[in-house]
Amino acid sequence: MNVFSKLTIKNLKQNKIRTFITIIGVILSTAMFTAVTTILSSIQTYLKESVIEQEGSWQMAYGTLTSNEVQTVIEKEQIQTAATVQIQGYAKRNEEPFQKSYFCFAGFSKEAYEILNPKLIGGRFPQQEGEIAIPYEMLLYDDNAQEYNIGQTTSFSIGKRIDGERLLGQLDYYSKTEELIDTTKQTFTIVGIYESLGAETFNTVGYTMITIPKQNSQMPQDLYLTVNQPKNIFSFAHTIALEKEPIFHTILLRYQGVVDNSRFYHVIEGLAFLIFILITGGSVILIYNAFSISVSERTKQFGLLTSIGATKRQLHKMIRIEATIVGMIGIPLGILSGIIGIGITLKFIGNGLVQLVGTSKHGMGLSISWISILTSVLLSSFTIFISAWIPAIRSGKISPMEVIRQTKDIRIPKKMVKTSKGLYNLFGFKWVLSLKNYRRSKKKYKSIIISLVLSMVLFISASSFVSYLNNSSSFVLQDAISEGDIYFNSYNEEISYSRLKECLNKILQDSIVEDGKIIQRAILDVDVPFELLEDSEQAIQEPTTTIFLYIMENQDFEAFMQSQNLDPKPYLTANQNRGVLFDQKKYIKNGRYQQRKILNSHTNLALSFTDTFAKQELPKLIQFQAIENIHTTQDILLSDVVSTLPLGVVGSDSLIILLPKVQFERFLKPYKFSEYSIHTRLVFQAKDHIKAYEEIQRYLLENGIINGKYGNLYNIAQETQGDRSTLMAVRVLSYGFIILITLIAIVNVFHTISTNISLRKREFAMLCSVGMTSKDLKQVTRYECLFCIGRSILYGIPLSILMDYLIYHAISIGVEIKMLLPILPTLIAIIGITFIIFFTMWYSVGKLNKENTIDVLKNENI
Amino acid sequence: MEILKVENITKIYNPNENEVKALNGVSFSVERGEFVAIIGSSGSGKSTLLHIIGGVDRPTSGKVYVDGRDVYKQSEEELAIFRRRQVGLIYQFFNLIPVLNVWENITLPVLMDGRKVNEEWLNELLDILKLQNRKSHLPNQLSGGQQQRVSIGRALMNGPAVVLADEPTGNLDSKNSQEIISLLKYSNRKYNQTLIVITHDESIALQADRVLAIEDGKIIRDERIRK
Structure with a gap:
C-alpha cells in the first residue's frame, strides 16, 4: 500500500464519527437510488407480466401460412417458442361488417394455449373433435347468448373467407370485397367458456371458437412466436423471406423495453426524474458537505504535504482513495438496504400500487433488475466522485503557505462582521459575538440552511399531499360498508327472483361461500x-x-x-x-x-x-x-x-x-x-373472496346468468381492501420518501454543524483562555442556532406554502377540495429543525468542552 | 560554487487594499555548503523570504535560482518535485502528520516520490537523530525536541541541496536547542549541505558562516563571520 492510501485510511480511522456519518450518507442516498430504480423495474415487470397474463406472451405473429411456410419460419434459430393455430374456417355470425361478423373455428395446438393464454371461466377446453370453447365477450354482446351455453349443441355453416384469390385469416381485417365460400354444415358442442383472447382485438372479424386441430390437414395456420432476443425482433423479422407481413405485440414489446414512445412511460419517467432530481440534490449536498468538510479539516495537512513536495495529483488521489473506500462500504450496504426496504414495502402495499398503476389479478412483486442496480451504483459513484472532486480542486487552488497558515479563514472583510453599537447595547456582548460568528461563517451555514429548507419543504409538501388525498372523497377510506364480501346485483328482469334464489341455494351448497x-x-x-x-x-x-x-x-x-x-x-x-x-x-x-x-x-x-x-x-x-x-x-x-x-x-x-x-x-x-x-x-x-368470486362467476355463467349482461358481480371485499391499500401505498411511499430525505438532511446538518464547531476549536479555546465560561460559550452557540433556525424558517415557510398551493392546484383539477394551510406539519417541521440544530450544537460543544484549553491552543499552532 | 541565487525579490501581500510590502528588492547568493543565519525583528520578512526560497510561496516579482534552475519558471508539478527533492523545510512547530509514525513521517518525501527507501541512509539518519528506538511512535508520543528531530530527518531524507529552517529552536528549551543546532551543523559539514536558518537566538547566529539581517523587507547587513 502506498503512503497516500495509508494516510487516507489512517485519517478515516481517526475521524471515526465523520467517516461513519459520511458512509451513512452514502448508504442513504444509494438506498434511495436503488429504491427508486427497483420500484420502477418492479412496475415494469408487473406491467409485462399482466400483459402476458391478459394477452399472452407472443411477440410477433403471421396470419394464414401454409404448413411449408410455417416450417421455414420455425426452423430459424432465433425463435424461442412457436405456436400454431389452425384456421379451420369461418361461419357467418351477422351481416354487420366490422363487428365480429364471423365465428372463427380455430384449432389450438398445445403451444397455442401456452402462448396465447386463454383463461377458462366455465366448463373445460375441447378435448375431441366436435367440441368448442367460446369467448365470454360473445355472450355479453350476443342477443342469442342463451343459445350458446355449456352443453348446448349448435350447427354452423363453415367455409373459407377469400378476397379475390387471397385466403383470409384471423389476422386479416374485414375486406369489403371478401366472401365466404365452400361452406359445409358442421355441428359442435359447447364445452367451455373462456375469457376473450388478448390477441383478438376489437377489429378482429371473428370470435375465436377454440377447438382441437385436425390431423394431417393442409388448412392455413396462424403462427405466434417468441424470440430469443426481443431487442432484435424487427431485424429478425426482415430476415424471414415471406410475402406476408408479421404483426407485433407492441404493448408487450414496449414493457420489454423494445419499443418506447408510450405516454404512460413518459409520465413514469417524468415522475422518476423528479424524484431522482430531489434525491440526487439531497445526496449531492450531503456527500459534498462530507467531503468538503473532510478536505477543509485537512487543509493544513494538505498544505504540509504540498510544502514537502506532494503534487496536486497526489493530493487528488488521496481524496479519490477516500471516496473509493467510502463508496466500497456505503454502496453495497445502500443497495442491500434499498432492495430490502422496497421488498418489505411492496409486500405490504404491492396490491395498492397495482390499483394506482392498473388492474390485474396478481399483485406486484419485487423485481430486481441488474440494470437498475448498475444504474444506482453508477449514480452513487458519480455523486461521490463529483462531491470529492470539487473540494479537492478548490483546495488545490490555494498556495501551500496560505493553507498552512489557514489565512483564508482568518482574513475576513470588515463589512461582514460590522455590527452597530445599538445592537450591542440592546442585546449584549454574547449576542453580538454570535451574530458576528454567524456572519463570518455564512457560507458554512448556507449549506445547513439549504438542507434544512429542503427537508422542511419536502416534509410539509408530502404531508399536505397526503392530507389532500384524505380530503378528496375518492380516496376516503371505505368504512366496511357491509358485512357482505361479494354482491351480485341483477338489473335485468329476464332473470327471475326464483331463478336467482335457486342459484343462491346451489352456490351455498357447492362452493366455498360461507x-x-x-x-x-x-x-x-x-x-x-x-x-x-x-x-x-x-x-x-x-x-x-x-x-x-x-x-x-x-x-x-x-x-x-x-x-x-x-x-x-x-x-x-x-x-x-x-x-x-x-x-x-x-x-x-x-x-x-x-x-x-x-x-x-x-x-x-x-x-x-x-x-x-x-x-x-x-x-x-x-x-x-x-x-x-x-x-x-x-x-x-x-x-x-x-x-x-x-x-x-x-x-x-x-x-x-x-x-x-x-x-x-x-x-x-x-x-x-x-x-x-x-x-x-x-x-x-367468504373468507377467500377472490376464489369465491371466481366460483360464483363460473356458477352463474353455467346457469346462463352472464356477469356484465344480466347483472354485475362485485367483489366488495377486494374493492374495499384495494382502496385501503392504495391509500396506504400513497402514504407509505410519500412518508417513506420524506423520512429518507429528512434523514439525509439530519445527517447533513449534523455533519456541517459539528465540523464547523470543531474547526473553531482554537477560537473557542482562546475565548476560554481569556475567561469565557463554558456556559457563556454555549449561550453564544445557542444564539448562532437561533439565527440559523430563523433563516431556515424565513425561506422554508413561503416555499412550503407555494408547494402546498401547487399540490392543491394539481389535485383540484380532478377533485373538488378546499385549499388547506399545512399548519400542523409546519409546526412539526419547525420543532424538528429546532431540535436537530440544538441537539447537534449541544453534542459538538459538549465534546469540545472535554478538551484542555491550553492543549488546543498549543496543538493548533504552527 | 553558487547553489542559491536570489534576484531582486519583491513580495506584496493584499495588493490593492491595505498593501503590505513584505520583501522589497532582496538579492543575494549562497555557496554550496554554506551555513547562513537570517536574523531580523518580527514582521521583517524573514519567513516570507525563506518560504519563497523553498518554493512554497510565490514572489510578486524577482527570481530565485537553485542549482542554476529558475524555481518559479517551473510548472506546478515540477515545483512540487523540486520541493520534494531539492529543498528540506523545517518549521518552528514541527508540522508532523499526526496519524503517521516517526518512520513514516521521515520517509514521507521518498514515499511520495514512489521510490524505495534507502534503508542504509535511513538508519544512519535515525542514528544521528537518536530516534532509532522511536521509529514506530506517533508524534504525540514524542517530546518537542524529538518531534523537531523527526522534522529534520524528514528534511534531510532526500538529501536536498538546500535545508531551510524557520526558527527551528523557537519552541524548544536551551538544551534541546543546542542539540538541534549541532545536528544541523553536523549534516551541513558531513554532507556539504547548504543550510539557511532563521533565528532570534544570537548564540545560534554566531555559529553560522554568514549572517543576513533583514529589516522592513530589505537586507540591511550581510556579514561573513568565518570562511
Missing part, C-alpha cells in the same frame, strides 16, 4: 313534510326524499329482528302492513364518515301509498295522530327503528325501510310495484 342471502331493493321518491326533516334547508333544495325499500326473505327478516331484540311476529302475521325504519345518513366531512339523522322524529310514522294508488302521486311519509288513521292496506306503518342493517343492505345517505317478503307479496305486489324499479341482489360472505 353465507349468502337474497334481497330485493326498490328505490322510491317520497314526499316528506319539511317539519319532519332534521335539515330543512336541504329539504328546500331537494323537494323529494329518496327511500330505499329492502324486501327480505321471511326467515332472514325473522332472524334479523331477533338479533335486534325486536318481535318479528307482527310483521309476518298481522293484517297491518309494517316496516322497520333505518335512519342514519352517512356523509364525509374532514376526511371521515360522519353520521346524522334525516328525520327529527321517529314516532308514529307511516309511508302512505293511498294517493299513489288513487291519484298517481308520490308516496308520502306521514306522522299520524292515532293508529286508526292508518289505511291498513295502503300504508306501511313504521313501527320499529333499527340502528344496524342486515347482511346485504348497504347504508347510504337515504332512509331505509326493511320489509319481509310476505308483506311485499300481500300488499305491494298486487299494486304493480314493478313500476318502481326492483333490483334483486345476491350477497355472499
